[in-house]
Amino acid sequence: MPSLFVLFLILLLAPLAQAQTQLRFVTWQPETETAWVWDKAIFDFEARHAGVKVVREVGPHSSTEFHDLVTQKLRNRDPQMDVFFMDVIWPAEFAAAGWALPLDTFFPAPERQSFFAAPIQADSYEGRIYGVPVFIDTGMLYYRKDLLDKHDLSPPRTWPELVRQAKLILAQERDPYLTGYSAQFKQYEGLVCNMMEFILGNGATLWDERRLQSTLNDAKAKEAVRFVRDQIIAAISHRGILAYQEPESLALFTQGKAIFHRNWPYAWAVANDPRQSKVVGKVGIMPLPAFPGQKSASALGGWQLAISRFSRHPQLAWEFIEHMTSSEIQKRIALYTGRAPARRALYRDTEILKRNPQFESQYETFLLAAPRPRTPVYQPLSNIMQRYFSSAIAIADSDIDRLAGSASRDMDRVLDLLRNRRLP
Amino acid sequence: MRRSRDPTWRFLLPSFLFVGIFSVYPIFDSFRLSFYRMILTLPWLGQKFVGWENYRDLSTDPVALDSLATSLIFVAVTTPIEVLLGLAMALVLNESFRGRGWLRAIVLIPWAVPTVVSSQMWRFIFNDRYGLFNFLLFGDATQRYWAPLAEPYLALSSIMVADIWKTSSFAALIILAGLQGIPGELYEAASIDGATTWEKFRHITLPLIKPALLLALVFRTIDALKVFDLVFVMTQGGPADTTNVLQFYGYKKSFAEGMIGYGSAIAVVVFLISLILSTLYIRLAGTGLLGKEPQA
Numbered sequence: 072m073p074s075l076f077v078l079f080l081i082l083l084l085a086p087l088a089q090a091q092t093q094l095r096f097v098t099w100q101p102e103t104e105t106a107w108v109w110d111k112a113i114f115d116f117e118a119r120h121a122g123v124k125v126v127r128e129v130g131p132h133s134s135t136e137f138h139d140l141v142t143q144k145l146r147n148r149d150p151q152m153d154v155f156f157m158d159v160i161w162p163a164e165f166a167a168a169g170w171a172l173p174l175d176t177f178f179p180a181p182e183r184q185s186f187f188a189a190p191i192q193a194d195s196y197e198g199r200i201y202g203v204p205v206f207i208d209t210g211m212l213y214y215r216k217d218l219l220d221k222h223d224l225s226p227p228r229t230w231p232e233l234v235r236q237a238k239l240i241l242a243q244e245r246d247p248y249l250t251g252y253s254a255q256f257k258q259y260e261g262l263v264c265n266m267m268e269f270i271l272g273n274g275a276t277l278w279d280e281r282r283l284q285s286t287l288n289d290a291k292a293k294e295a296v297r298f299v300r301d302q303i304i305a306a307i308s309h310r311g312i313l314a315y316q317e318p319e320s321l322a323l324f325t326q327g328k329a330i331f332h333r334n335w336p337y338a339w340a341v342a343n344d345p346r347q348s349k350v351v352g353k354v355g356i357m358p359l360p361a362f363p364g365q366k367s368a369s370a371l372g373g374w375q376l377a378i379s380r381f382s383r384h385p386q387l388a389w390e391f392i393e394h395m396t397s398s399e400i401q402k403r404i405a406l407y408t409g410r411a412p413a414r415r416a417l418y419r420d421t422e423i424l425k426r427n428p429q430f431e432s433q434y435e436t437f438l439l440a441a442p443r444p445r446t447p448v449y450q451p452l453s454n455i456m457q458r459y460f461s462s463a464i465a466i467a468d469s470d471i472d473r474l475a476g477s478a479s480r481d482m483d484r485v486l487d488l489l490r491n492r493r494l495p
Numbered sequence: 496m497r498r499s500r501d502p503t504w505r506f507l508l509p510s511f512l513f514v515g516i517f518s519v520y521p522i523f524d525s526f527r528l529s530f531y532r533m534i535l536t537l538p539w540l541g542q543k544f545v546g547w548e549n550y551r552d553l554s555t556d557p558v559a560l561d562s563l564a565t566s567l568i569f570v571a572v573t574t575p576i577e578v579l580l581g582l583a584m585a586l587v588l589n590e591s592f593r594g595r596g597w598l599r600a601i602v603l604i605p606w607a608v609p610t611v612v613s614s615q616m617w618r619f620i621f622n623d624r625y626g627l628f629n630f631l632l633f634g635d636a637t638q639r640y641w642a643p644l645a646e647p648y649l650a651l652s653s654i655m656v657a658d659i660w661k662t663s664s665f666a667a668l669i670i671l672a673g674l675q676g677i678p679g680e681l682y683e684a685a686s687i688d689g690a691t692t693w694e695k696f697r698h699i700t701l702p703l704i705k706p707a708l709l710l711a712l713v714f715r716t717i718d719a720l721k722v723f724d725l726v727f728v729m730t731q732g733g734p735a736d737t738t739n740v741l742q743f744y745g746y747k748k749s750f751a752e753g754m755i756g757y758g759s760a761i762a763v764v765v766f767l768i769s770l771i772l773s774t775l776y777i778r779l780a781g782t783g784l785l786g787k788e789p790q791a
Contacts, residue, residue, distance in 0.1 A: 135731065139750050146535060146753075164536045168753070247638030257645075258733025311623030313645035313734050323624070447536040451752040458558065458736045465647050465734040477557070488537060 091122040094387055097144070097155040099137050100129050102337075104347065105408040112403065116394045123387065133316060134158045135260045138450070145170040145379060153382040154391055157202050157375040159193045160260075160443050160453075165377065166196035167447035172378040173199040177389045186413045189371050193442045202375030203396045204413030206404060208335040209369035209440040210268050211433065213342065215330050216355040218244070227331075230272070230298065230360045237307040237330050251307025253320045253329035258461035261316055263443070263453050264370035265333065266460045269295040271368030271441055272361040277456065278482060280444050283489055285482035287459065288475045295362070297471055300464045313465050325350060333359065335372055339429045340409025356429045358436050371440035373413065405430075411437065448485050455481045522766065528759035535753030549760035558736070559744060559761065565651065566741040566765075570719045570772075573658050577715050578708060580659065581666025586700075588667065589674040599671075606664040614728035617657040618644065621729075647735040654725050654738055662718065666711040673707025674700070709780050716776070717769045741765055 101109050113125045130140045138161065144152045145165070157165065165171035178200055183191045190204035212233075214226055222240055227233035237251030255261035267277055275291035278284060286292060304313070312320060317334060324332035325341060325348035332338070341347055342354045361367040376392040378385055394400060401412040405423050411430060417423055418434050446452070459478035463469050529549055533542045553559050588599050605613065620627045623642030633639045643653040677700065685695050723742045726732060732739035732747070742765055749758025 133731075135751070136727075142535075142753070143750060164753075168536045168538060257731070258736070259731050309623070309642070310645050311640075311642035314623070314642055314730070315645075448534075448752075450536070451754070454747060454752065457733070458739075461733045462735040465645070469735075488534065488540070 091124050092384060092387060093124050093126050094153050094384060094391055095126045095128060095151050096391070097128045097130060097141060097152050099156060100132055102341070102408070104344065105340075108404055108407045112395060112400045115400075116391055119394075120387070120390065125391065128152070132318070133259060142170075145381070148381045149379075150381045150383050152379045153384055153388040154376055154378055156205075157377040158260075159190060159208075159371055159373050159375065160449050162194045162201045162375065162377070163196045163445040164447045164449055166199065166201045170380055171201040172380050172382070172385055173201060174203065174378065174389070175199055177393075178203060185416060187415055187437055187440075189437070189440045189442055190373055190375065190413055193371065193445060194375055196445065202377040203392050205374050205376055205396055205401070206410035207413045207437050207440070208337075208372030208374075208411065209433070209436050210264060210333055210359055210372075211336060211338075211369065211436065212357050212359045213324060213332040213334060213338060214355045214357070215327075215350065215353055217353040218330055219355070226355060226357050227360050229363050230269070231302070231363065233331055233360050234302045234307055240330050241307065248328050250309050250312075250323065250329050252303055252331045252333075253308070253312060253315070253323045254333040255316055255320055256304070256312050256461075256464060257314050257316055258457050259316065260453060260457070262460050263456050264372065266296065266299065266456070267370050267441070267443065268333075268359055268368055269299055272359065272365055273298075274362070274365045278444060278452070278486065280446075283483075283486040285479040285486070287456070287482070288479040293471050293475050296460065296463050296475070298362075300467070300469065300471070304464050305467060313461075336411040336429070336433060337409050339427070356432070368441050369436055369439075371442040373411075446486075446489065448488060451485045452482055455485070525759045525762050525766070528755055529763045531756045533755040535755060545756070549757050550764075552757065553760050553764065558739070559741070561736065562739045562741045562744040563764075565737070565739060566720055566722075569651065569655060569658075569722060569740060570716055573655050573662075573719050574712060574715045576659050577663045577666050577719075578670075578711050580663040581668075581670050581711055582708070584664065584667035585670035585674055588671055602664045602667060604664075605661045606668070608661070610661065610724040611728055613661050614657060614725045617653070617660075617725075618729050621653050644730055645734055647737045650730050650734055650738050654722075654729055657725055657729065658719065658722060662715060666715055669711040669714070670704060670707050673704035677703045705780065709776060713773050713776055716772050720765060720769050720772070 096113070098109075113127070117123055117125055130137045137156070138158065141152075141155050141157075144155075145168070157171070162171065166173075183200065186204050187207055190207055191200070194200050194202040194204065212226075218240055219226065219236070222236075222243060224236050224239070227236055233252070241249060241251055254265050256265060270277065270287075270292045273291050273295040275289050275295060276286045277292075278286055304310070312323075315323075317338075320329075320332065321334055321338050321341060323329045324334075324338070327349045339354070339356055343351050345351050358367045359369055376395055378388045378392065382388050396413070398414055398417065401414050402417055402420060402423060404410050405412045405417060406426055409427060411433060412418075412423075418430055424431055443449070455478055459474050463471050463474050530544060530546060531542050532540065532545045532548065534540055584602055588595065588602065608616075619625075621643045623629065623640050623645065624637070626640075628643065629637070629640040632641070641649070643649040681699050681703075682695055685699060690698070721742050722740055723746060726738050726740055726743045727746075730738045732743055741761060745758050745761030745765065748754045748761060752758075
């Protein structure tokens, strides 16, 4: 009875103890199986900072939708949001708009050396830094080792080779449920990453950052788009992938229904988790193929932590970021979620490598990852590209020349806004 | 002197304030912003008055024109179906039978479910691997399954189906209210005169529920023109931009791209179209909707 009374008293007084600082962290929904890693990281922070409560606001999984949520708060100068996740393509936009707090005093240049150069570069804009990388993502090719071995094939180095192998396996396996290539071809940001990898892998680019001109109308760029339409979608995939984002395309692969799969590094852990995957131990991973005579290219992805310019607790927010990006937490994230840490030293950590042997081979890819061009007008450019890519590949007889021409003109018009910039 | 002490205005003031702050002011501010060029991510461009430039750009923007067409097709297909289905449902619900109360409640469920939830549900139903839609069509023959949300020619229809499922019951609710206002004596008199069921429907029910039908039509048209959440959850405007309705395009411009002026111009156009369509309906069907009795 007395214990019940004490409990009652605690419940009654608990709200009073809330007279503490709240730090609002806007994040996306982590995968259910590994959510505890993030929970624990936040719990540890609270344990080390008495009187601080981290309130999590969970946004949508898709980067595009998450962007809408975060920018909504920033436009409204919402002082509630302190720390937020930032996709690798946003820093330029948030910096130019004056939404993200420059972190130069907190995060001096020597500290930045411990991280991969590509995300640090993506986090910088006009000489200042606006985010700290948490983990790095690059497009990787996953393949069914068992199927390739069974048909005496070695992992494909070029896209045409991948298509040939997929056709061969599909013809011999005669499994109506099997698909050759699973990736992200829905009209959203992921489509830009996927298509950019084909285009860069054919020696072309999305746009010329120096001359501020779209290059989508170049023959090599159009050739890559045509290849996706005719050789991937129409030949070795099923039409459903035109509506797939990461989770759907990965589910197809982990259910054993896809031979090749393009995804970010986290897919490795999922594909090898017996609770979620039917292809445990049968998966190979390698850099994405290129077109013959060209170099492989992977889109740089990954998430950063940033502080809102309108936060009332920038110092505390920084301590939170410092904690979440520390070696200790990054190691835990790497060990248990399979997310590739942004700190380079962790790739020599034997415990991590033992659990994630794929990191060793991915290291080179991470060093060479291709960031999407940095610009404050990335969103309008991306929307034009999403529209173009989706129209070009979803319609079997699309007029790619005409679509590429008009997408290029639209992009040039947006890029024109950056010319003759008067400095503020 | 007594007039000024009339308390009426004091009672009305709160509602005027409410409408003023939450409806009139935003509408006028959207109008104002639509005459500016204002891009949030390029603050050094400032907020520049550009007159009709945003509207001129809009009239030559092929994406905007396509999305306008998509919106109009969406309205033209969904509203008549929703009102007709709503009418059918309302007629059934107006009959007296056992369990009518239950049925009335059940019919309203689709409308009561938050749109985001029902959109997510329809996304699952239309899934190309495990969707119920495919299961009903093809059973276990999964290799023949369609991907309605991935096909440019099916995606918009799929969203229409979801919208019709969701909002027909709203139309039914309005029409049912109209039906309940019809005095029973009219039908009794008609029966005595020997009218058939169809004649009763044609000459009593239909004319008397005309205001309710019109109201349902106006509400549904305005809502369908503003359809957003279904697109947001189910397709994000794709594939090949075929579900990029005007409201979603405006949202993308304002919120994702930070082009406040241009986005506002789109919002104003959506507003004007709903205004014109509603006025047109009311003029054409001119009934007591605005308080004026029809000249019989």
